[in-house]
Amino acid sequence: MAIASRMGIGSALLAAALLAACEGGGEGGAGGEAAEGGGPPAGSPTFYKDVLPILQQSCLHCHSEGRIGGFSLATYDEAKTQAGVVAAVTADGRMPPWHAIETDLCQPPYGFVGDPRLSDEAKATLRAWADADAPEGDPADAPQGYEPPPVDLPNADLELAPSEPSIVEGDHDQFVCVVYDPQLTQDVYVDGVNIAPGNESVAHHALVFRVDRSTADELSGGNERFDCFGGPPGDLIHAWAPGMQPLQLPATVGMPLSTDQVIVVQMHYHPTGTSTEEDASKIQLRYTEEPKWDFTIALPGNATGAPELLPGPNDGASPQFRIPAGEKDHVEAMAIEVPQLPIELPILVVATHMHYVGVDARFWVERSNPGPGEAESECFVHTPAWDFNWQRGYMYNAPIEDLPTVSGGDVLRLECHYNNSMSNPFVVKALADQGKAAPEDVVLGEQTLDEMCLGAIGFLVPHQ
Template sequence: MSRRLPAALLLLLPLACAPAEEPNVAETGESETGSEQAPPPTWHQDVAPLIYERCTGCHTADGIAPFALTEYASAAQFADAIVTATESREMPPFLAQATEECTPPHGFEDDPTLSDEELEMLRVWAEAGAPEGDPETAAPLPAPPSLELTTKHDRYTIPGSITVDGNDDQHVCWVVDPELSEGLFGYRFLKGIQVNPGNSRVVHHVLVYTATNQPDTGEDGRYDCFGAPSGNITGLLAAWAPGSVPAIVPDGMGMAVPEDTQIVINVHYHPTGGGAEVDDSTSIDIEWLQDDEGDPIPPENVALLYLDGNGSGLMSPPFEIPAGEPNHIEEQMVNVSGLLNAIGGSGPIKLWSVGTHMHYVGTEMLMGRVNAETNEAECLIHTPRWDFNWQRGYSYDAAFEDYPELSASDRIYMRCHYDNSLGNPFVAEVLAEQGLDAPVDVYLGDDTLDEMCLGILGLSVPLSSLLP
């Protein structure tokens, strides 16, 4: 399923034109009684800087959005739709929110959420007829948000092609030999990674692992792998789903990639139901932690990506979402002690990033931590308006010393809400792709018609704790 924008933004709205013999009161700044009013915002002086800063990463020529907002004529045409989409908080897409039941320990980096004052400015501009203002005195325009790694040292592309057809999902592991140069302590350290889906119509999600002892893949460089790769998995580098942006670890951190590793690009393909589709170009871009001469730089702390939940610690088994049920909840409580044993190392375990993951039946997810000794609880993230098409990781906007620190007595709590009725448009669409016209019981699993309740944790441990 490709990324979609709300229907409100797809409406082609006519430009508002006031008759010449009836001056626009808002533009003249004079009321019917003759008293002076503040002039309304204009495109060049007020609106364009906000739109460029928050929207034009997608709404640009050849961007992923269906229309551009980089020029006045286009923006004015969609002025009312912009107000509708922003006031509903559908746009800009950023699922993590502070809510009445969840105040995360810190805000999140790169949060494009509009303030009440910014929403009011857009509304007043639209109601005034979207005045253009004077281009000769236009305010400076900020750079648009980047959806790409700014530095790309290496690209690794899947070594073959696959045809996706029929009704069944396919889970494929592509094996790549990165041929890494010598690093430090037996590792190269990764600063950033970007997943590039080759055919977004069928690429459902991607997991990127480091591993050894992979099966013989033959000439096409792949093997079927439902759930996870075979062999010895040594690390998880990236988790991509629609809406994801490049993953960049905080300063002072790096993800450890063994020099002798293989890279496994685990792709879940979901057929469209509309005929055969081919993927031969899914790839990853990597930015290494290195100086200008290309020499590796050791990080103070090693960044790790960890996935948990998905039935682990299920509080009311079994995991089953009845057909037609519009508000079903699953809860999980996972002991952190198992997580700490899994990642190894010693020293303080910092939590610098969080994320949530469900499929199309999901509508809301909350994740927090509870200390078993003190019973103190802290909400880590809440995505109250879940949308499969706008997923990403959320890094805390805080200094390293202020990141939450996990202890062995902590437990991670996850609560996932689901709507398995035809009132959920995503359910109706996925059923139609499968040739079905009524909801079915949904269980835990990897396929598109299965569901998940998965927490994504970005952790760090001191580099010294992992060295011999």
């Protein structure tokens, strides 16, 4: 997906480091045995035949002209200059951005919908192409003309746009909540949600919430938009990032939306740093008939004390959520017991959430009475290289009847790791934005330099 410095602090440092690492070896590094006449090694991959199909599949939805990636990889001349960087960041999994990783500590029960990670074969192709000094090949070998992924929700019933655009300028990221009022005359059920970005050069990601109208009016002061960062203003229903497909729930699943509710979208803008931009992103909704299952997202975590907040390092007489200044690997752990339920609840979507000090989060369940075929301990998701700039939900790629479940008495467990030192580039940037020179103790909260430790669990409840 994205490789460019435009994608935030981490990517800026990444590009700089990779470019520095490539110095002395040329853009492509050392190649194999050259073909006669000084051309590329015999049998080397070429751009049009081997590389362009990979870029079209996994990169161009961000790295095309005018999109959030900041530079294009769509043509040979554009891609050749980035050959070594592309090979390096895809080889170690930093790109395309995808943070739900299988680890020794976490093997989720199923894969996730929309996983963009490259195969080992594709990574090897990009590496071999770079090592051969990025040969062009025959344009006749190029695949059919590239069509970016559709940005619209199929068969949308409602599309809402703001009355005025957001102004995006300067060199600091902006978090703006925009209120969209569907003005429903009857309650509906939603089975599709999408953000149609108005300006893909600055729209970095978005969180979509279902909010009571009275709450939205209170938060916004009756205005269409308000500055926001941190805690959710209502019920989370969707997370969007460039390249993501619209949320389309499985058949028989829906989310209720009542006449006294609105949609609030937290837009994360990444300014160009050189121009003033406008964005008027739209929200699209699709309705369904009365469903068999209601989709609901819960956010366990953010425990303030015992028994849910477990004892940890640097605690006093009782557990406390505090990340001391300078600590490079501080851990906060939580255990949240699921209240008694009449049935098991299938889990469709999972995620983790922290702010800028966070570096690693793991979310799992310990079952009190596992059923046939269920593990006593099962990991939902692990984000071992957490990046606030790429937060999203992960939907299991499995039929409803096979989804993992939670039951009353089960314990949801979270382990969040933090680096509150100047070795964390996100901390350095956040401090600079606040006019501070050194880390400070970090506590639980909603501000930029506060932290969180949350899981997100999208579960299915039989519709009543």
